[in-house]
Amino acid sequence: AHVLVADYRGYGWSGGEPSLATIFRDAEALAEKVPEILVQHGLPWPYASGLIVSGRSLGAQVAVHVATMFPNLFRGMVLDSAVATSAVGDRLGRAPDREAALACWKRELEKASLDILQSLEADLRGLSALDKIRVFEGPLLVLHGLQDELVPFEGSESLHSAAGGRAKELQLIEGAGHNNIGRFDEYWSALRRFCLKAQLDSSLPSVGAVVEHVCAVCAEKAASKCGRCQKVWYCGRAHQAEHWKTHKATCTGNATAAQERAAMPEGEACVVVFAVANLANPPCVSGFERCLASVMAQETPVHALLISLHCASQPLSDQAKSMLQRFTSQECCQHISVNESAAPKTPFEHTKALLQASAHAIPSHAWIKVVGPDDLWSNRHVRVLLPALRAAAPDPRVVAVSCLRHARPVAAAQDATEAPPADATAAEALVATGLAKLAAAGDAMDLANVAVRAKVARAFVDSTPAPALAHTL
Incomplete structure (x- = not known):
């Protein structure tokens, strides 16, 4: 058997926000x-034993909808703990009145983070599985x-009857x-029996390719x-x-x-x-320390800090190692x-070295920011x-997002014999005292001004010849 599981928006690996x-x-x-997905995964289409659509809880409404919208696609249907609310004639189970049932469902939908865009009454009345399932044969x-x-x-009883x-x-x-129905043997026995019956029943129509x-x-x-x-179908103009x-x-x-961008x-x-x-020289080490301190002091932490450096002498290397240990x-x-x-x-060569050495620390959804000794956040x-x-x-x-919200020391600060302290307020302190200035839109193009998609940065350094990476912007 093969299983295709679909998440709502905002669940699992699906992006976006969940919404009724x-x-x-x-x-x-x-x-x-579905036919295209099966073929892409090396499975035959039409699928030999037929497809069974399954929906659980609110997902039962979705299963009934697609089963009736695409009658030749699915051979059978399984509804598990189904929500059976209907626009007409619904029972809402043993609830004493409709308002109490709607209030109960509002709490559960909010727990599930389902965005209720209209009034709950209008949303739930649109879940018309009881009406749709009448045409499922x-x-x-x-x-x-x-x-x-x-x-x-009782809602499942109504669906079965309808x-x-x-x-x-x-x-x-x-x-x-x-939420514990899957722990009962009767549940799995019924599923196995139903699937075998649907697969072996030769009297059922075959699923067509169209x-x-x-x-x-x-x-x-x-x-x-x-x-x-181009999505909703009709029998005629009326x-x-x-x-x-x-x-x-x-x-x-x-x-x-x-509007599309706003809705994205x-x-x-x-x-x-x-x-x-x-x-x-030592002032460069001090400047790099201030830069790292501003990165590590973020209110929202960065995912990873990957450092690539070259020291001109062994004493500088020892000083840098002592600083980095902190x-x-x-x-x-x-x-x-x-x-x-x-x-x-x-900077490009340093970037390539880090992409090669620390690929395991860079997730696929990461954006890379490159900083140097002169950058303060x-x-x-x-x-x-x-x-x-x-x-x-x-x-x-x-491929990249511009961000100029950083500062750089002015020449007087870079040449100072006593570097300002490296702490969480270094950037604000340097700007306030005139020892650093904020980046501006008119400044020369620099890697520090952009955040680049990790996969784009990796593709760039892999495809660019080494002599070209040896040049700066």
């Missing part, structure tokens, strides 16, 4: 891609625990609750689809016009580029710092490493930068 407003639309897009298994404390088992097919089975499990769509209003065979979003009042809230066909979900992001330096002993980030080179390098630098990185993460066209 998107679960059906996302499920339709996934169902259309394939094999059906409905499972529910009799001691389910969240979803009344299903249009004859090959249907209801398994109510004594002692099982909502997906047939049904009307979103009457569930009859569809003849056309919405011209704007039902398309009738459904428009509901569909227009989610139809995205005419969304402008700005945030992605995962973290900051990995590459601290690079060629230390030629930082490597701290636990302000998940990973700290130091790589000392025998010869001076450009406010302790809020990462906190300000991260929202921009998360917003840019889902768009693969964005």
Whole structure:
């Protein structure tokens, strides 16, 4: 057997935010891609023994939706601890009244972080599995625990009764609750029995290679689809016009580029710092110490601090090692490493060395910031930068994000015999006393001004000839 599991938005490896407003639309897009996904994973299409769609709890609403929208795609359906709320005739289990049941569901949906975009009444009334399942004629298994404390088992009884097919089975499990039903042998026995029966029953129709769509209003065979979003199907213009009042809230066909960007979900992001330096004298070591202190003092810690340096002499190397020992002993980030080179390098060469030496410390969603002895961060630098990185993460066209929120010592501070202290307030203190100035948009281009996607930086250094990396910007 092969299993394809789909997460809601914002769950598992899926980006974005979970919402009742998107679960059906996302499920339709996934169902259309099922043949392609199977072929991409080396599986045959049509799948020899047929596909069974399964939905648990609120996911049962999604399973019923795709099973009725794509009747020739699935051979059978399993509903586990199903939510059976319907726009008409719903029972909401043993709840004494509708308001009490809606209040119960509001608490559970909020626990699950499902964004309720409309009133809860409107959202739950849109979950019409009881209406949709009437047109499902394939094999059906409905499972529910009799001691389910969240979803009344009577809803599953209603779904079983409403299903249009004859090959249907209801398994109510004594002692099982909502989240422990999988611990009962009766649960797995019923699943195995149902799957074997669906696979071996030669009287069931085979799944065809072409997906047939049904009307979103009457569930009859569809003849056309919405011209704007190209996602919702109808049997004719009359039902398309009738459904428009509901569909227009989610139809995205005419969304402008700005609206699409605004609606784009945030992605995962973290900051990995590459601290690079060629230390030629003691003031350089002091400057590098101030730089590292400002990185380690962030209110929002960086994911990793990776250091690559070259020291012009052995005494400088000993001084640098003594200084670095203080930082490597701290636990302000998940990973700290130091790589000392025998010869001076450009920032690009230091970057390549760190990418090769510390690949295990750089996650796929990381953005790299390169800093040197002249760079000083406010302790809020990462906190300000991260929202921009998360917003840019889902768009693969964005390879770097500009960030000028850092300071650099002026010449007088660089030449000073007594360097200012290296602590959490170093950047603010130097700027306040005039010994450092804030970066500005008109300054020369520098690696310190941008955060670059880790995979883009890796591709750049791998494909760029070594002589080119030996040049600075």
